[in-house]
Amino acid sequence: MALIVQKYGGTSVANVERIRAVAERVAKFKMLGHQVVVVLSAMSGETNRLIALAKGIQAQPDPRELDMLVSTGEQVTIALLAMALKDLGLKAKSYTGAQVRILTDNAFTKARILSIDEANMRRDLDSGHVVVVAGFQGVDADGNITTLGRGGSDTTGVALAAALKADECQIYTDVDGVYTTDPRIVPEARRLKTVTFEEMLEMASLGSKVLQIRSVEFAGKYKVKLRVLSSFQDEGDGTLITFEENDNMEQAIISGIAFNRDEAKITVVGVPDQPGIAYQILGPVADANIDVDMIVQNVGHANTTDFTFTVHRNDFAKAMDIVKANAAAIGAREVTGDDKIAKVSIVGVGMRSHVGIARKMFETLSKENINLQMISTSEIKISVVVEDKYMELAVRALHQAFELDKAPA
Numbered sequence: 121m122a123l124i125v126q127k128y129g130g131t132s133v134a135n136v137e138r139i140r141a142v143a144e145r146v147a148k149f150k151m152l153g154h155q156v157v158v159v160l161s162a163m164s165g166e167t168n169r170l171i172a173l174a175k176g177i178q179a180q181p182d183p184r185e186l187d188m189l190v191s192t193g194e195q196v197t198i199a200l201l202a203m204a205l206k207d208l209g210l211k212a213k214s215y216t217g218a219q220v221r222i223l224t225d226n227a228f229t230k231a232r233i234l235s236i237d238e239a240n241m242r243r244d245l246d247s248g249h250v251v252v253v254a255g256f257q258g259v260d261a262d263g264n265i266t267t268l269g270r271g272g273s274d275t276t277g278v279a280l281a282a283a284l285k286a287d288e289c290q291i292y293t294d295v296d297g298v299y300t301t302d303p304r305i306v307p308e309a310r311r312l313k314t315v316t317f318e319e320m321l322e323m324a325s326l327g328s329k330v331l332q333i334r335s336v337e338f339a340g341k342y343k344v345k346l347r348v349l350s351s352f353q354d355e356g357d358g359t360l361i362t363f364e365e366n367d368n369m370e371q372a373i374i375s376g377i378a379f380n381r382d383e384a385k386i387t388v389v390g391v392p393d394q395p396g397i398a399y400q401i402l403g404p405v406a407d408a409n410i411d412v413d414m415i416v417q418n419v420g421h422a423n424t425t426d427f428t429f430t431v432h433r434n435d436f437a438k439a440m441d442i443v444k445a446n447a448a449a450i451g452a453r454e455v456t457g458d459d460k461i462a463k464v465s466i467v468g469v470g471m472r473s474h475v476g477i478a479r480k481m482f483e484t485l486s487k488e489n490i491n492l493q494m495i496s497t498s499e500i501k502i503s504v505v506v507e508d509k510y511m512e513l514a515v516r517a518l519h520q521a522f523e524l525d526k527a528p529a
Contacts, residue, residue, distance in 0.1 A: 122287040123155045123245070127255060127277030130164035131294040132351035133197045142292075142351065143204035146250055150210055155245045157284065159255045159277040160201060162193025167270075183228035187257075187267045191217070194254035194273070202252050213244050214252040217265075222258035222276065224266045227409060231258060231266035232334075233275065236283040253280060271332030278335040282342035289339070289346050290358075291331060296350035297359035298323070298330050300524040301377040305512050308525035312375065314360045319375050319467050322501045326378035326465040336361070373470035373477065374522045377515055380463045381508060383413070384436035385428055385494070386443055390453030393425040400450045401427055404442050410435045414463070414496045414505065424453075428494065430505065433459050461493065462511035465503040466518060478502055484521040490514055 126146065133139050142158070149156050170190045174181035181189075198214035205212035221237035241251045255273025258266050268275050274291060281289035295303075296311060298320065303309040315323075317340045324333040330348060339346045339361060349358035391397050402412055413430045431439045436459045444455050471477050481502055485492065490513065494505035506514055519525070 121153045121155065123157075123284060124149060125157045125159065125277055125281040125284065125286045125289045127159040127273055127289070127291050128161065128351055129273065129291075129293045130161045130166070132292050133160055133162075133201070134164040136200070138351075139197065139200050140204050143201060143208055145351070145354075146201075146205060147208050147210060150250060157241060157245070157251045157253060157280055157286070158201065159253050159273055159280060160194055160197040161255050161273040162190075162197060166193040166196070184264060187228045187231075188265050191254070191257045191265050191267055194256055198252045198254050202250075205250050205252070210250055211248050212250040212252055214254075215240070216254045217257035217276070218259035218263075220253055220280075222279070224258035224260055224268070226260040226262070226264065226266065228264075228266055230269045230409060231260070233258060233268070233279050233338075236279060238280075238283045241280075241284065268334070269332070271335075274332040274335035275338060278338040278342075278344050278346065281344045282338055287345065289344050291335075291346065291348045292351035293330065293348065294350065294352060295330065295348075296353055296356050297348050298361075298376070300375070301515055301519055302379070305379075305515050306519045306525075309519065310525055310527065312359050313357070314362050315375060316469055317361055317363050318500055319469055320361050322465070322467045322498070323376055323378045326380060326463065326467065326501065326503060373474045374466050374468035374524060375470070376467050377518050377522075377524070378465045378467060379511055379515055381511060382433045383430050383461050383463050383505065383508075384433045384439075384457065384459035385414075385430045385461055385505065386436075386439055386455065386457045387426055387428040388443060388447070388450070388452045388455050389426050390424045391427055392451045393421075393423050397425075397450065398427065401443065401446070402429065404446055405431070405439055408438060408442055410439050410442075414494050414503065416494050416496075430461070430463070430494070460508050461505050462508040463503055463505050464511060464514045464518070465501050466522065467501045469500050471500050471502075480521060481518060484517050485514055488513055488517050490517075 202212040202214040223235045224231035255276040298312050299309040301309045321336045324331050324336045346361040347358050415429045418426045440457050490510045492504045496503045
């Protein structure tokens with residue numbers, strides 16, 4: 121008998137029929153003698169609908185009240201699934217994040233999990249219940265409902281698996297695993313049987329929508345066995361995220377191509393080339409709870425330099441306002457911005473032992489006349505910023521150049 125945590129995304133619980141299908145899948149695991157905890161997202165499109173309602177009242181919704189609102193989406197699905205399981209003759213109990221006591225900090229809309237009280241879940245599991253938990257949400261020390269950011273149900277699932285020391289955490293979604301890139305852009309994209317934790321972490325951080333990055337971080341920190349599967353297929357092993365690199369000499373150099381349309385860049389022109397300038401620019405941005413991604417500072421000329429960084433497109437207007445308000449204090453000549461960019465990245469642990477990867481990437485994009493606005497590298501990835509209209513062309517060209525449609529020998 122194993123303890124399994126299963127997370128189902130919005131498309132998997134999009135309607136009553138899909139919720140019944142999830143219940144039947146869970147019932148099969150119970151019949152095999154397993155203990156099962158199920159984590160659910162809201163119905164597909166529901167969170168967007170609730171956000172739209174909030175914006176109909178406030179152009180910039182109050183973060184605390186927004187969390188109060190959007191957390192209701194998961195409450196609907198957990199109750200319906202518990203009913204569906206009971207209809208199949210199983211014992212089931214649903215819990216909101218607050219009822220489980222998933223304790224978070226108070227960073228509304230982007231909260232981080234601090235601790236989980238698993239006592240009630242263990243008691244129910246030991247008495248034969250299927251435990252159904254609302255994903256994406258928790259509660260802070262003052263009792264306020266908080267949410268974990270988009271895709272936060274993945275993080276809830278992995279965090280519960282870590283707290284319960286589950287044998288496996290299964291992430292069910294509308295795809296049957298992790299692919300070399302998005303099959304909707306490259307039909308020849310290939311499903312990966314395994315992907316290393318490092319690669320998955322990079323791919324999640326670079327825009328792959330299969331798993332939220334914080335869920336991968338949790339899996340890595342607590343060594344949670346993590347598998348991505350399709351809720352629309354009964355067969356297949358999906359993709360297993362492993363913690364050991366393949367020692368096979370034929371290991372693929374590049375495992376996948378990630379991309380992110382939700383990028384925007386801000387350039388501070390003509391700032392003094394002196395110590396502390398990066399902090400003076402980015403400090404107020406960080407204080408506003410805005411995450412900064414890529415950063416480039418040009419070589420100084422005539423005692424001034426240009427400083428460019430990227431943020432999520434949703435934070436672009438707010439970040440621009442902050443930097444412009446601070447421009448005079450930091451001695452900048454002007455501040456410019458562009459929210460029509462995209463990031464394209466190649467990822468692979470095989471890059472460690474192969475040379476010429478960057479050259480091949482840049483040569484491929486050059487042949488397509490795609491201009492590179494920013495470049496960032498790490499040991500196992502290379503990222504470039506391009507005009508968003510060229511993003512899909514770049515992904516297709518790189519996928520072909522690195523022959524990712526072919527399995528390694």
